[in-house]
Amino acid sequence: MRRNFSLKRSPMxxxxxxxxxxxxxxxxxxxIRSGGWCEMRLTGCLHRATDFSHRVxxxxxxxxxxxxxxxxxxxxxxxxxxxxAEANDLGLILDSWQDPTVxxxxxxxxxFVVLDNLGGLWPVLEVIA
Numbered sequence: 001m002r003r004n005f006s007l008k009r010s011p012m013x014x015x016x017x018x019x020x021x022x023x024x025x026x027x028x029x030x031x032i033r034s035g036g037w038c039e040m041r042l043t044g045c046l047h048r049a050t051d052f053s054h055r056v057x058x059x060x061x062x063x064x065x066x067x068x069x070x071x072x073x074x075x076x077x078x079x080x081x082x083x084x085a086e087a088n089d090l091g092l093i094l095d096s097w098q099d100p101t102v103x104x105x106x107x108x109x110x111x112f113v114v115l116d117n118l119g120g121l122w123p124v125l126e127v128i129a
Contacts, residue, residue, distance in 0.1 A: 022064040027052055029119030034071035040080070040092055041108040047073030053080060053092070055105070060096035067115040068100040 019027070030052060033039070038049050049071035056062030070092065072080075080087040087093040091105035091112070104112035104124045113121040 020064065026064040026066055026069050029066040029117075030069045030071050033066065033119045033121065037071070037108075038073040038076050039070045039108055040072045040076035040106075042076045042079055045073055045076050047075065050074050051077040053077045055092065055094045055100045055103075056096060056098065057093075062096075062100075065100070065117045066119045067117045070105070 030039075031049070034049050036049055038045050038047050040053070051072045051074060053070045053072040053076075054062045055068050055070065058064075062068050080092050084093055088095065091103050094100060094103055101116060102114065104114050107113040107121060112124040114124055115121050
């Protein structure tokens with residue numbers, strides 16, 4: 001006897017949820033700051049930015065702000081998630097309790113900077129570990 005099992009599947013989602021005003025503003029400020037280039041610039045990177053990389057992940061309370069985001073290429077973004085401890089040392093990925101407006105980030109091989117929520121960056125003369 002042959003049984004006919006039919007699985008009902010829900011239709012695949014074809015559209016991404018509409019971005020919030022906070023997301024739109026953060027993406028725009030970060031894109032202006034980066035000029036469309038990867039802000040991480042890890043060894044050998046000279047790629048155009050394709051991803052918005054949250055320093056404090058959204059899953060642990062990270063917000064859509066310019067200080068919490070970096071424009072990155074897919075390779076640098078992936079490296080950060082594969083090497084979290086090293087990325088944290090560089091300020092590219094932060095823990096949930098860290099403040100992205102205070103913790104410096106290694107910026108485009110040009111030293112450490114502090115990012116602000118208006119899309120600005122401020123050089124850090126000395127990093128205190």
